[in-house]
Amino acid sequence: MDSITLKVPHTTERPAEITNYGPTTHISQPSVTGTSVVAFKYKDGIIMATDCLASYGSMARFRNETRMISVGNNTLVGMSGDTGDFQHMKHTLENLLTHEYDMDDGQNMGTRSIYKYISNIMYGRRSKIDPLWNSYVVAGVENGESFLGFVDYYGTTYQSPTIATGFGAYLAQPILRKYVEGHEDELTEEEAVRILDDCMRVLYYRDGRSFNKLRRAKVTAEGVEISEPYPLDTNWTIANYVVGYGS
Amino acid sequence: MNFAEMHQPEFAQAPATERHSHGRWEPYVDNGGTSLAIAGSDYVVVASDARQSNGYIINSRYSPKAFQLTNNVILATSGYAADAKRLVEVLEQNSQMYFHKHEKPMSTTATAQMLSNTLYGRRFFPYYVFPILAGLDTEGRGAVFAYDPVGNMERVVYRAFGSAAALVQPFLDSAVGFKNQRNADATRLLDREQALKIAIDAFTGAAERDIHTGDWLDIYIVDGNGVQHQKRELKHD
Numbered sequence: 001m002d003s004i005t006l007k008v009p010h011t012t013e014r015p016a017e018i019t020n021y022g023p024t025t026h027i028s029q030p031s032v033t034g035t036s037v038v039a040f041k042y043k044d045g046i047i048m049a050t051d052c053l054a055s056y057g058s059m060a061r062f063r064n065e066t067r068m069i070s071v072g073n074n075t076l077v078g079m080s081g082d083t084g085d086f087q088h089m090k091h092t093l094e095n096l097l098t099h100e101y102d103m104d105d106g107q108n109m110g111t112r113s114i115y116k117y118i119s120n121i122m123y124g125r126r127s128k129i130d131p132l133w134n135s136y137v138v139a140g141v142e143n144g145e146s147f148l149g150f151v152d153y154y155g156t157t158y159q160s161p162t163i164a165t166g167f168g169a170y171l172a173q174p175i176l177r178k179y180v181e182g183h184e185d186e187l188t189e190e191e192a193v194r195i196l197d198d199c200m201r202v203l204y205y206r207d208g209r210s211f212n213k214l215r216r217a218k219v220t221a222e223g224v225e226i227s228e229p230y231p232l233d234t235n236w237t238i239a240n241y242v243v244g245y246g247s
Numbered sequence: 248m249n250f251a252e253m254h255q256p257e258f259a260q261a262p263a264t265e266r267h268s269h270g271r272w273e274p275y276v277d278n279g280g281t282s283l284a285i286a287g288s289d290y291v292v293v294a295s296d297a298r299q300s301n302g303y304i305i306n307s308r309y310s311p312k313a314f315q316l317t318n319n320v321i322l323a324t325s326g327y328a329a330d331a332k333r334l335v336e337v338l339e340q341n342s343q344m345y346f347h348k349h350e351k352p353m354s355t356t357a358t359a360q361m362l363s364n365t366l367y368g369r370r371f372f373p374y375y376v377f378p379i380l381a382g383l384d385t386e387g388r389g390a391v392f393a394y395d396p397v398g399n400m401e402r403v404v405y406r407a408f409g410s411a412a413a414l415v416q417p418f419l420d421s422a423v424g425f426k427n428q429r430n431a432d433a434t435r436l437l438d439r440e441q442a443l444k445i446a447i448d449a450f451t452g453a454a455e456r457d458i459h460t461g462d463w464l465d466i467y468i469v470d471g472n473g474v475q476h477q478k479r480e481l482k483h484d
Binding site: 123126127129131150154155156157158159160169170173 | 278306308328
């Protein structure tokens with residue numbers, strides 16, 4: 001009896017017309033993914049949030065994942081996109097810190113160095129047409145100056161006082177442009193938390209790949225702090241009045 | 248009949264387009280933005296807006312795309328921001344290597360040729376960048392070099408590239424080049440105040456009509472005294 005060929009979901013075959021010639025390509029689709037990262041500057045540093053969901057397509061597959069990590073002493077990295085590629089990046093960064101470590105020299109891997117390192121990996125992989133399917137938000141406070149940068153799988157980089165990835169770029173960024181832009185140096189932590197929770201609430205209402213269990217993180221001169229998971233208060237009473245969308 | 252045969256599709260291979268609904272991943276993006284340069288008899292003015300966008304999304308309001316190399320040459324870019332940043336790094340590294348090897352800064356014309364070679368070196372996987380290189384030539388005159396992404400280059404008096412090039416270049420043709428105007432000396436060069444004013448006006452106009460241009464304007468003026476940089480506000484919408 002002939003063997004049965006199984007097609008693994010989320011794996012693409014090379015198009016027939018380039019199987020025998022052309023450049024080597026390694027395109028795959030993301031499989032287990034995390035949605036938006038929202039981050040912005042405030043008076044004491046940077047605040048960031050991600051939810052705890054890792055989706056498998058439209059399935060809410062893993063509901064207790066962390067998409068923010070602390071790298072070095074004063075750098076916070078948030079990720080959206082493929083969680084497998086994120087694990088690879090975490091591994092690479094751990095290697096970097098291990099290799100660069102010299103006992104008692106008192107040196108710390110700076111935020112800008114980590115940002116440049118991640119950016120170079122992302123641009124390098126896109127140039128091999130074998131991208132890491134992620135967007136990264138890198139935040140840190142170095143000698144009194146806060147840093148907030150973004151990298152995606154094109155190797156596109158930019159710095160901005162407010163950053164939101166994925167759906168957040170459409171839903172959270174307009175809120176941040178209104179309440180944060182121009183006031184970065186005045187916003188207190190309480191105000192920042194309120195704005196951030198509002199953004200995450202809007203995302204929870206309208207992003208179908210989001211989850212009401214999230215973590216908040218901040219990076220200040222004192223270092224990185226990542227919260228325990230918490231839920232947001234939501235109000236669905238108006239849902240009854242929504243007309244359309246097949247409701 | 249076995250299971251595998253039963254489930255054989257009618258055509259052994261479906262058309263490639265059906266199997267790849269998402270298409271091939273493109274390694275390029277257009278991050279918008281506009282750059283221009285105007286040469287004078289003993290100066291050159293370079294201007295670039297600082298907005299970086301991706302489709303209808305504004306990534307950043309201040310992400311500079313004009314860079315000063317160590318040898319007082321300005322490289323203004325537009326197109327794909329990641330490639331532009333890497334291209335600037337490559338050029339800066341090479342010009343510093345030249346400086347340490349020859350104990351003198353690389354001349355503007357040499358840098359211009361190096362940029363062309365660097366771009367052509369990636370002929371089959373190009374840097375998706377439209378560079379404008381500006382500085383002073385060995386006689387101290389303003390020099391502007393314009394390139395396509397694969398290294399074709401041309402020395403010009405003025406040039407605009409980027410998302411608003413179709414708006415800005417015709418304006419420069421009229422205001423700087425005096426094109427198709429009776430009794431006008433098309434060969435005359437502007438003085439620097441005029442050139443600066445025209446550069447600013449060009450960007451005010453571009454920011455009004457092009458959604459990918461705006462926020463901030465980086466201006467570099469290179470002359471015998473060195474490089475002067477200023478940052479001005481553009482439409483912030």
